[in-house]
Amino acid sequence: xxxGLLGVIVLFFGGEKLKTSxxxxxxxxxxxxxxxxxxxxxKAKKTLNRAKKTSRRIAEWEEQSLPADPSxxxxxxxxxxxxVVDRSRLTTPxxxxxxxxxxxxxxxxxxxxxxxxxxxxxxxxxxYEFYRADFLHQIQSIGITPLRSAGLLDLSxxxxxxxxxxxxxxxxxxxxxxxxxxxxxxxxxxxIVRRNIFGIGGEADPANFTRLTxxxxxxxxxxxxxxxxxxxxxxxxxxxxxxxxQFTGTVAEIHQTDVxxxxxxxxxxxxxxxxxNEASALPPEF
Numbered sequence: 001x002x003x004g005l006l007g008v009i010v011l012f013f014g015g016e017k018l019k020t021s022x023x024x025x026x027x028x029x030x031x032x033x034x035x036x037x038x039x040x041x042x043k044a045k046k047t048l049n050r051a052k053k054t055s056r057r058i059a060e061w062e063e064q065s066l067p068a069d070p071s072x073x074x075x076x077x078x079x080x081x082x083x084v085v086d087r088s089r090l091t092t093p094x095x096x097x098x099x100x101x102x103x104x105x106x107x108x109x110x111x112x113x114x115x116x117x118x119x120x121x122x123x124x125x126x127x128y129e130f131y132r133a134d135f136l137h138q139i140q141s142i143g144i145t146p147l148r149s150a151g152l153l154d155l156s157x158x159x160x161x162x163x164x165x166x167x168x169x170x171x172x173x174x175x176x177x178x179x180x181x182x183x184x185x186x187x188x189x190x191x192i193v194r195r196n197i198f199g200i201g202g203e204a205d206p207a208n209f210t211r212l213t214x215x216x217x218x219x220x221x222x223x224x225x226x227x228x229x230x231x232x233x234x235x236x237x238x239x240x241x242x243x244x245x246q247f248t249g250t251v252a253e254i255h256q257t258d259v260x261x262x263x264x265x266x267x268x269x270x271x272x273x274x275x276x277n278e279a280s281a282l283p284p285e286f
Contacts, residue, residue, distance in 0.1 A: 002086065008031070008070060008104070013211060014262060027233060032262045058164075060168055061136055061161065061164055062164050062167055062168045063174060063176070064134055064135055064136045064174055064176070065107070065135075065136050065162060065163055065164035065167035065169065065174070066135065066136065066137075066161055066162065066163040066168055066173060066239070067163060067169045067170055067171055067172070067173075067212075068161075068163060068164065068165055068166065068167040068169070068170070070100035070102075070108040070109075070110065070252065071100075072162035072170075072171060072199065073110060074097055074102070074107065074110055075160050075163070076101060076171070076172065076173055077095065077110065077112065077135075077137075078097055078112060079096060080133075081095060081112060081114060081159075084126060084129045084130060085116055085126065085127065086112065087125070088118065088122050088123075088125040088129060089118065089121070089122050089125070089278060090117065090122050090126060090155070091116065091118060091152075091279075091280055091281040092113065092115075092116060092117050092281045093114065093116040094114075094115045094116070095112065095113070095114055096112070096113045097110065097112045097113075098111035098112075099112065100163070101180035104143060104222060105165070106163065106164065106165060107159075107162050107163060107164045108162070108163040109160060109162060109167060110160070110161045110162070110163060111158070111159065111160055111161075112158075112160075113121040113156070113157065113158050114155070114156075114157040114159070115155065115156055115157075116155050116157075117147070117152045117153065117154050117155065117281065118152060118153060118277075119151065119152060119153070119155065119208060119277030119278070120192070120193055120208075121193045122277070122278075123144075123153055123155060123191050124186075124192050124193055125186060127200075128181075128186050128189055131178060131181065132177055132178055132181040133173075133174075133177075133178065134174055134176040134177055134179075135161065135174060136161060136162035136163075136164070136243055137159060137160065137161035137162070138159070138160055140158045140159065140160050141157075141158045141161055142155065142156070142157050142158075143155070143156035143157075144156075146246075146280065147171045147264075149205040151208065151212055151245060151246045151247040151277055152277070161226040162206070177193050193208075206227060206243035206245035207244045207246055207247040207275075207276045207277065208243050208245070208276070208277045209227065209275065209277060210215035210225055210226070210227050210228065210245070210247075210276050211225065211226050211228065211273065211275045211276075212258070212259060212271065212272050212273070212274060213226040213233070213272065213273070214224055214268050214272065215254060216257070221238065221254050222236060222237055222238050222254070223235075223236050223237075223251055223254050223259045224234045225242060225244070225254065226242065228275075237251070237254075238251055238252070238254050239252075242246070242261065244276065247263065247276050248263065249261045249262055249264075249268070250262045251262030253265060257271060257272050258271040258272065260282065261276075261279065266281060266282075266283040267281075268280065268281055268282065269281075269282055
């Protein structure tokens with residue numbers, strides 16, 4: 001009986017060990033392999049989705065890219081910048097561009113700088129035109145120095161633009177309009193212009209609403225300036241001072257349809273119908 005009982009015990013434990021080695025362990029190993037395969041499948045799926053998303057984004061970037069050739073890209077983009085500055089009526093502009101740099105064999109990085117002066121209205125117009133263009137470009141930094149005597153801003157703008165090596169454009173810039181600007185015109189941003197954010201208390205500068213409305217030659221020649229904010233007229237002769245808001249200057253010359261103002265050593269041409277913030281800076285030789 002003891003031998004029989006011992007045999008049963010040995011058979012039980014031996015059978016359990018045999019079951020473990022022949023069934024349980026292979027089953028557990030198979031389960032682990034299945035779990036690993038499932039994880040690998042999910043990882044591969046995520047990688048594939050990421051690759052598809054990246055592929056779509058690259059295709060979009062190639063549509064927004066400057067021309068693939070970096071020299072062409074630099075030329076046409078700087079021409080575009082000059083045109084935007086001109087349409088924004090910023091004055092005394094100067095432009096510079098750096099050497100294109102190839103990044104990861106995928107795109108060229110191009111840097112540009114713009115120096116100019118203008119009113120808050122003109123600067124807002126520049127930013128509107130800049131961000132409205134659906135290019136691969138961005139403003140990296142802006143330096144703004146208010147010139148209180150002239151009612152202007154001295155601007156220093158650094159820009160980076162991208163030319164993909166597989167750009168969809170060979171010679172010209174993209175023509176698409178940025179989606180967020182598709183239903184907005186410049187008047188949408190007029191609340192920015194109506195407030196002088198660089199002045200004390202952020203109140204509107206009366207100089208922005210002062211226009212040259214007439215030049216009279218009866219008796220002494222006079223330039224008539226209408227203060228839109230106060231609805232009154234200031235009549236000045238040559239050599240007299242105009243002091244409105246943040247602008248203080250002298251009427252240096254009076255001509256048939258325009259005047260030349262002088263403020264802090266700079267000369268500004270103002271034509272009939274233009275406000276002070278629309279005056280054009282004159283070169284030193286004029």
